[in-house]
Amino acid sequence: MVGSQKSSLMNDTCGVSVIFATLLLILITIIAASGVAYMVSTMQKEAMDRESHQAAVESEELRIVSIDPVHGNGGSWQAIDLTILNLNTADSRISSIRVNDGYFLNFRAYYDPDSFDVYRDYPAVYSAGHRLVIPATKSKKIHLNFSDIVIEGSETIFTSGWTNNSTDFTYSLQMHPWKAYNGVDFDFVLNDTASMTECLPDGNFTLDNDEQQITFFGNDSGGNLTNTTDYQIFYTIDFESYAGSAPLEREPLRIELITSYINIFKELFTPPMPVAEVQFKVENLQAPNGTQSPNSYFILDASDSMDSDGFITSYRWAVWKDSGNETLYDYNLTGMVVRPIGIDSYNDQDVVIDLEITDDTGMTSRLSQVSGNLTVL
Template sequence: MIFSPEMAGNDIGSFVNNERGVTVVFGTLLLILVTIIAATSVAFIISTTEKQAMEIESHKTAVENEDLRIISIEPVGDGSGWESIDLKVLNLNIDDSYISAININGGYFLHFKAYDNDGNFDVYRDYPAIYSANHRVVIPATKSKTIHLNFSDITVTGSEVIPASSSWTNNSLDYTYTLEKHPWESFGEVVYDHNVTFASNGTKCIGSGNFSIDDENRQITFYGNSSGGSLTNTDDYNISYGIDFTSYAGAAPSEDEPLKVEIITSYINVFRELFTPPMPVAEVQFKVEYLQSANGTQSPNSYLILDASDSIDTDGFITSYKWAVWKDSGNVTLYDYDLSGMVVRPVGIDPYNDRNITIDLEITDDDGMTSRLSQVSGNLTIL
């Protein structure tokens, strides 16, 4: 057979006009496209699954590797109950940790503060930083952070000056000023008190009928004469804020009971430490020494020795011994916990002639826990 262009043209035209042939081609292309889409979807699913698996494994590793140590506490009390505690936490991991909650003796701290590297309270937008479950304190990787826990409520105050403005007078329209230290900028939508006074004397309170505060936009509006206001722009104004944060949900523990500390992190890891106060034990020894006078005669001289060497600390060691001594039924103070030493000899006491002597011992251990003899077994007395 002899092939001619005319025949070729007829074949091509016949194929184009053949709907069955076109359907086969498009069907093949569609199948290829579906195959590609399916393969891409499978690859995407595998990639997403692998990513999720990696994230889960990474989270699991982070949870397992988190390692915090409560290395010391510095409690401050009033002689009966603790008022505050400085808690030092060390992060032994290479990643930062975030504290979600702190529990001491069954009570949670709802709000608390922390110190920076210079020993000052952390600051956030010109206010002391107040930490909570919503605003977590960070323990830097491989470093320590000291947290300040207050058993009473935390009160934060702030103030700012609203300058007199030539753009607003008593007879003008209302004057609106944007507040720079509005508490909501630092603490969120907290309940706060405010007071506005003239800056010149600081005592005359500006009645609330002369202004209003827009908390959402952090603005104060002074009412002009047309709005019934009676203020002028001849003086600056002071506005003060007061915010009260509930600190500890519970009763402050007494100074003679152990402190059970729990720290809960954002990974829901719980790190615990028990701090037991040392046990003060004291005894009084009567001693007599003979003093020789200038003429060579000797006369007896009696004195007391206060001995705390039997005091014990079950979870560490004692770092400080401080004595308090009163005589004449407490009317005369010889030492007010300022006589230091495990074994001491107080002066100003004549054991044979002085009466109603009262002695107390305060000891502190390496964890910062303090205990007094008067709290445990009672003062020593010499009648």
């Protein structure tokens, strides 16, 4: 009887099942708790990231502090230089720039007006794919050219390593355009440095853009180039700059800066209004003997010129005689009211006068572009 009970107890698995179920329940509880903790941690991190991103978006602040437009032909602007100030304590990145009805696809920038930014030994060209950084609490100048940006480069290919003219020779190019502008289309010309004649690629060499190498075909491969001279390769890269027509000089400029945070900073620049008049004056000049004689002269007056969104900072006059054939002043006579010299008010005919004014934002306007030159017959 006792043995039978012992055997029955040993064969009873109910207790084991209960223990196993309890352990499994504990394990499930731990896994669930860990999963919940991970989810909470992930959600907290995402919330912190969102808050950090939102704070970065809200704190970003760029300001266009000045503008320097460059006169072009036909009454349209040729280029514009902008000074951008970053008022935030973090760097900002420019994704796009819009001027009036068009976007700049490519543009350049600088700190020193004598030299543009450099990227891998080439002038840096910025775009949506290569964003310009405006450093925290600092300013940066942007050059916007309404015509295409043309970049040129060159390098010498030394053939000292081409010891056997019968075999092919591969040379790694140090100034290949793809080092700075990956994947961009470009033109090239290869010249013999001894004769400076162009070497045609057909049957003579091949350019591998992916490897950034040039391979000269040896005589055994049908090539005609020799290893007794070095070669020079010239690169030309053409970047489309502005998608649209250049704005007219008499029109306001609406400028938008779009950053990587999708913030848009807008500024409207209205050109000042030049107004000029010519006054005919007469004065009496006294000779050493005491006699007096009348002398006539011109006064150029721009005091009625206006600027709707600021104030005028400079007045520059241009004066030509003989219907523009003789230059007296080439926008280098300065002042709101001036007295030009070199004009005989009685005998000189067809005196042409133009006025250029600049306001406190850097916008300029010329009388010739607004209402036309003044002509004194």
